[in-house]
Structures are given as structure tokens and as C-alpha cells.
Amino acid sequence: MRFGALAGYREHCSGRLVSMIGAAVDVRGLGVRFGQVEAVSNLDLAVAAGAATALVGRNGAGKSTTMRVLAGVVPATEGDVSVAGIDVRRHPLAAKRATGYCPDVGGLVPRATPWEHLQLAARLRRVPAGWEERARDLLELFDLGAAAHRITSGFSHGMGRRLSVVLAAFHQPQVLLLDEPFDGVDPLGVEAAFEVIADARSRGAAVLVSTHLLALATECCTQAIVLRNGKVVAEAPAEELSGEAGARTYRALLA
Amino acid sequence: MDSGDLAPRRSRWGFALSDAGRAVADVGALVRFRAASLSARGRRAAVVALAIALGGTVSAAVVPALVGGTSSSSAAAQDVLLLLPTAYAGFLVVTTFAIVGAGGGRELLPREQAVAFPVSPTTDHLGALLLAPLNIAWILQTWTVLGATAYVVGSRGTLWAVQLTTFCWLLAATAGAQVVAWCVEWVRRGPHGILVVRALGLVVFGVAAGLVATHHVGPVLDRVPTLRVVLLAFQPVGNRWGPWLGGLLLLVAGGLAALGLGAAVAHAVAHRPARDEQRGESRTMSARPMPRTRYGALLRTDRNSVWRSVPLRRGFLVLALLPGLVAAAGHLDWQTLPVLPGLVAAGGALLLGVNAWCLDGTGTLWRDSLPVKPRTAFVVRVQILLEMLVLATVLCLLVASLRASGRLTGTEVAAMGATAVVVPLQVAARSMTWSVRRPFSMDLRSTRGAPAPPFAMVGYSSYLAMTCTFTGLVFSATARSGDPWLTPLIALPLVLLAVRRLVATSREWADPVARSNVVATVSTR
Numbered sequence: 005m006r007f008g009a010l011a012g013y014r015e016h017c018s019g020r021l022v023s024m025i026g027a028a029v030d031v032r033g034l035g036v037r038f039g040q041v042e043a044v045s046n047l048d049l050a051v052a053a054g055a056a057t058a059l060v061g062r063n064g065a066g067k068s069t070t071m072r073v074l075a076g077v078v079p080a081t082e083g084d085v086s087v088a089g090i091d092v093r094r095h096p097l098a099a100k101r102a103t104g105y106c107p108d109v110g111g112l113v114p115r116a117t118p119w120e121h122l123q124l125a126a127r128l129r130r131v132p133a134g135w136e137e138r139a140r141d142l143l144e145l146f147d148l149g150a151a152a153h154r155i156t157s158g159f160s161h162g163m164g165r166r167l168s169v170v171l172a173a174f175h176q177p178q179v180l181l182l183d184e185p186f187d188g189v190d191p192l193g194v195e196a197a198f199e200v201i202a203d204a205r206s207r208g209a210a211v212l213v214s215t216h217l218l219a220l221a222t223e224c225c226t227q228a229i230v231l232r233n234g235k236v237v238a239e240a241p242a243e244e245l246s247g248e249a250g251a252r253t254y255r256a257l258l259a
Numbered sequence: 260m261d262s263g264d265l266a267p268r269r270s271r272w273g274f275a276l277s278d279a280g281r282a283v284a285d286v287g288a289l290v291r292f293r294a295a296s297l298s299a300r301g302r303r304a305a306v307v308a309l310a311i312a313l314g315g316t317v318s319a320a321v322v323p324a325l326v327g328g329t330s331s332s333s334a335a336a337q338d339v340l341l342l343l344p345t346a347y348a349g350f351l352v353v354t355t356f357a358i359v360g361a362g363g364g365r366e367l368l369p370r371e372q373a374v375a376f377p378v379s380p381t382t383d384h385l386g387a388l389l390l391a392p393l394n395i396a397w398i399l400q401t402w403t404v405l406g407a408t409a410y411v412v413g414s415r416g417t418l419w420a421v422q423l424t425t426f427c428w429l430l431a432a433t434a435g436a437q438v439v440a441w442c443v444e445w446v447r448r449g450p451h452g453i454l455v456v457r458a459l460g461l462v463v464f465g466v467a468a469g470l471v472a473t474h475h476v477g478p479v480l481d482r483v484p485t486l487r488v489v490l491l492a493f494q495p496v497g498n499r500w501g502p503w504l505g506g507l508l509l510l511v512a513g514g515l516a517a518l519g520l521g522a523a524v525a526h527a528v529a530h531r532p533a534r535d536e537q538r539g540e541s542r543t544m545s546a547r548p549m550p551r552t553r554y555g556a557l558l559r560t561d562r563n564s565v566w567r568s569v570p571l572r573r574g575f576l577v578l579a580l581l582p583g584l585v586a587a588a589g590h591l592d593w594q595t596l597p598v599l600p601g602l603v604a605a606g607g608a609l610l611l612g613v614n615a616w617c618l619d620g621t622g623t624l625w626r627d628s629l630p631v632k633p634r635t636a637f638v639v640r641v642q643i644l645l646e647m648l649v650l651a652t653v654l655c656l657l658v659a660s661l662r663a664s665g666r667l668t669g670t671e672v673a674a675m676g677a678t679a680v681v682v683p684l685q686v687a688a689r690s691m692t693w694s695v696r697r698p699f700s701m702d703l704r705s706t707r708g709a710p711a712p713p714f715a716m717v718g719y720s721s722y723l724a725m726t727c728t729f730t731g732l733v734f735s736a737t738a739r740s741g742d743p744w745l746t747p748l749i750a751l752p753l754v755l756l757a758v759r760r761l762v763a764t765s766r767e768w769a770d771p772v773a774r775s776n777v778v779a780t781v782s783t784r
Contacts, residue, residue, distance in 0.1 A: 072779075076628060077624060077775060077778055078778075079772055098630075100628055100629060100630040101630045103628070105625065105628040107621075107625055107628070107782070109621050109783070110622060110782060110784060111621060111624055112622045112625065113560060113564060113620070113625075114619070114620045114621075114622060114703075115539075115563055115564045115567040115568060116560055116622075117544050120559075120560065120563065121625075123549050123550065124557070124629070125629060126549070127552075127553050128557075128629045128630055128631055129629070152546075153544050153545065153546055154541065154544075155539065155540055155541075155544065157539070157704055158539075158541045158542075
């Protein structure tokens, strides 16, 4: 385990780990409307603490909108949404403290370096001193160590995606929200993302992964939810959607 | 010359003509494409803005003539007449610096969107020329030059002919400025280009400073070549229609030649990579200590975003120095200086302020997921904007004051201080309202980046040109009043109104629905 060196940091977090027991994502009757467009409709979703759930579906199915609602970036038009037991609508700041979010597009301040992103997040999230070691380890894990002080506007798409995952995970949130974390990422980056997801689960965090890549989703998640036109059309153990048979089932659900 | 030499030359001309024809058609298509992307409300706003811009231009060309009557021989009219060649030359200089600062001018279609279309350098060149008037300096100078000319001519029947010549000069000068800007961009993108251009900039600045220091500005301005353009414009007043027509045709031919030359240089520029942007995007920054407070962390991130952006940095330098240098060269008096902050602050708003949330680009989504109170983020963005506007304003006033004429009085100091506070605050308040209500997905990476699409920039430019000039003129009047209390009496309610607007906008920003609309829009790529 590459995070083994972070024993001190983990000790600090042990109190939080205890409080995380029962932490989950809980969405009931979620509806999101943008003008005339109904992006999400009457969506129910639950992710248990220590579990990883994949949100899969076609473009425009409502995956990213759901993730944005959970991250507190887009308000729900209707329904109840809570993360780590915190009502996102009533306590948006507390909800944001509990989550780590990798947005589906960009997600990086163009003229800041990865290290400056980490400093900003550490300060705003009140991460205690000593975070630097974990941040460096994560950057190394995602092969971004050499680019830690480079302006991110010059990053390739894959580098940007990898850094977004680092930013979502480095403060060890109770709820990890990864929107398209594998998009354009090389196999080593995918492995690193898997490691981050596994580490989050081992800490008892709830993980929600939104992706188009079914094979990767079923590999890193225990549960899968298929969305179509803003509604849940199926929910099943991830293994049921893996392999050739799973892919056929998935295509049938999307049709 | 044998036919073998002529054949390829003819084909080159043929190619150039067909390229020009295609480019004109493409510019039309791009304008229609941009117009089609406007909402019904946006279309109405664009029409109103265009009407204001055109109405302002026509008014500037006519109304002062009615004020001046037929007494072009009056002492005031004679004074303005003497300044006209300088004003005509000033237009050329300021327009050139503005387009050079914008890396060749604005783009009709942002580069990252244009990659999917075969947009030729000629189309880009024509688009940049079409958008050149969407610059606060261009609009205000055009109004000033047309207004001053009209005042000198008075309400004579020949006013139309004089103004036609003036307008032709303004267009030809813009085309000429565009050629210079492409040439500078070509050099900048070449070997050691950035160094060469910076050295050239220093030489120009040094020569200007030398002229000011040795009191040679007046004699140089007396010999500016634009005197011939002014003489040409006033030929119809003396009923010398023949020489006027010949000169006008020559002026038009010169403008068309500049148009063609600009297209040729634009092609050469397109073959060279943009070094500034490439260098910026591969830069390694030295790590700084952790900011001590959350507010400080936000402030540092925003400051980095502003000062590491090539278009913002260049635009700031042009704004901070150019109006001040022109004012210093023109030997403006202390009572006129309060007009300058309006120009500078409005220009600053057109660099970033009108769409302030686009500063983070796609990173806005991530930033909004961080646990920060919306109002804190709002206050930080306002502070960043005010820092930029006030700093540019103060620098401009400092440069202008180096050669300001007359003895400085307390009333004038109060007037300048008031404009340096009131105008940036007014502009920041209005800009933040626009930023929250009408966000756009814009990229400030390119040296030619703008914070809003062309049609929106028309509206913003027109509005800011009018309001900022008006405020500047009000404080210029209070500077002349001799009453030291008049300035603070006028400034205080204006400050309170601006603060009230900022507070109201911060409430709008705190609304999750309004904020999510901004975040989703500026993050889109």
C-alpha cells in the first residue's frame, strides 16, 4: 500500500473515521430542471459507507447533474439530498467539507499550479498541518510529481483528469465523487484512480463514480446504477454488468 | 520582364483576390453564426447597444457643430483647430497600441472554437478589423475627433464632406494600426521575438520620455503628418472640391492598401506559433508558503490568475500607461485629468470585469465545490477587480501629471482622488452585476482573448463609454468650480450607490440557483 507511510496523518483522521461509520450518500426523489429541460427526475440513490457505486448511462442521462447536486454546485429543484448525513440544501458548506469532487470537465484553475490548487484546498478545507506529504505521495502516484509547479493550462487532458482525482481525494473526504475520472487517462492513471477508490473505501468513505466506461466502472465499484433520461432504469451489483453478458444487458438498458 | 515572370504573378493576384472574396463571405457567415447564438433578449440588447454606438457617433459628428454655430473663427474654435492634427495622430497611436496589446486584435470566433472550421488568416484579419471599434479607446477617440472637427467646422453645409474625410481617416488609421499590430506579432513570434518586442517597447517609451523631458513634445506635434489630413478635410470649407476629391480618393486607396497588406502579414503571422502563450503554459512557478488565511488563499489564487494571464497583463499595461502618456504629450491641465480614470476603468472592465467569473475557466466547478461562503468568494473577486482598476487609474494619473499644465490646487487634487475612487467602484459594481446576470464561457488564455462575445462587448463598451465619460466630466467640472466641498458632496452619494449595487449583487450571487447558472456557464467548453 503506497499510503502506508502516512501513518501519522491517518492517526489524526482516526477520529473522523469513527464518525464516518454510517456515512453515505442518500438521494430521494431528486429532480433537477434547467428551464424547460428536465435533467434529472425523481431519482433515488443510496451509497453505503465503504461502498463504491458506479453511475453509468448515455450522454445526457443526468449523471453529471446528479454529481453536481451532491457536490453542492447545482441546487436540486426537488427532493432530498444528503451526504455523510448532512442535508446539502440546508448545510451546503458542511456538505462541501464532507465531499471531494472531481468534476466532469476541466476542474482546474488554468493559471494555477497543482501545488497551488492543493494549498488552496488545504486552507479552505482546514486540512491540518502535515498534508504536504500525502499530497506529494498522491502526485507521485498519479505521475504528476514532476509537474507539481507547472501551470495547469499547459496540461494534457489526461493530466488534468488525474490532477482532478488527486484534488478530490487528498483531504480524505467522507464522500468521494468522481465524475468521468478515467476519461482520456492512460492505464497507469486508471490504476492510480483504482487505488484511490480502494483506499477511500478502506477508510469507510462512500464512493460514487460516474463514467461512460462500463468495464472500468464494474472493476472498481461494487454496485452499478444505470440512468436514462434522468431516471434510474436499473440498479444491480456491478459484477452483473461485467463481461460480455453484462455489456449486452447494459446496451439493452440504454436502448 | 518575360511572360514566364508574369504568369505566376497573375496567379498570385488571382489567389489573393479569391481569398479576399472567400474571407469576406466567411466573415459574414461568422457574424451570422455569432448573432444566431444570441438569445432573444441578447439580440435586443445588441441592437440597442449598436444603436447607442451609432447614435453616439452621429451625435458626436453633428451636435458640436450646432453648438459652435458658424463661428469657426472664434478663439475657442481656433484653439481646437490647432489641436486637431494631434488628435488625429493620437487616434492612430492609441489604436495601434490597443491592437498590439491585444496580440493582433479580437477574434470573431475564439481560436479553440475556430479549429473545427477552415478560418483563413484573411478572415481572421477582417474579423479583427471589424471588432477593432469594440474598444473603449476607439469609441471615445472617434467621438472626440468627430466632435472636435464638427465644433471647428460649425453649422456649415460642408460639414458632411469634412466629416466624411475624418471618418475615412479613422478607418484608414485603424487598418494601418492593424498592419503594425500584425508586424509586431510576427516579430514577437519569431526568434527572440519577446525580447525584441520588449526592447522595442522600451525604445518607444524612452523616446517618448525623452521628448517629454527635453520639452520637445510641442515642436514634434507641430510637425505631425496628420496635419495634411486635417488640411484635406477642411478643403470643402474653402470650396476647393477638386483637391478634396483627389485627396479623399488617395486616403481611401491608402486604407485599402493597408487592408491588403494586413491580410498578407496576417498570413505570415499564422505560420508562427504564439510564443507568449506557449511559454506561459509551460512555465514552472516556485512554490510559495501556505497562505495564512482562507481569504488570503482565495486572493492569491485570483491574483495569480489575473497577472499570469497574457491578455490581462498586456491590457493592463496599455491601459495604465497609454492614456497617461497621451495626456502628458498633450500637456493636459489638472482640471481635465479627472476624465482619464473613466477611460482607464472602463477599459479595465472590458478586459475582465464584465464577466469576472470566467477568470477560473473550467476550474470554476471545482472552486465552487470548495467549502467557502459565496459572499467571501464574491468579495475577493470584487477586491481583485478593484485592485486592477485602481492601480491602472493611479498609474495613469501619475504619468499624466508629469506634464500637467497649471498650478495644482486642493480642489483639483480632490477631484482626481474622487474619480480614482468613484469610477473604479462604479465600474466594478456594474461589472459584477453583469458577471452574475450574463455569464459567458470565455477563455482568457489567448493573447486575443476577451471576456465576452463581440455583440455583448458592443453593449458593454457603449454603456461604459457613456457613463464613465459622464462621471469624469462631472468631476472635471467640480475641479474647475474652485469649491473644495463640491467634489466630496457629489462623490459620496455615487460611492454609496455603487456599494449598494455591490451588496445587492452579492445577494444575487449567494442564491444557489443564480450561482449554479454562472458556474455551469463559465465552466462549459
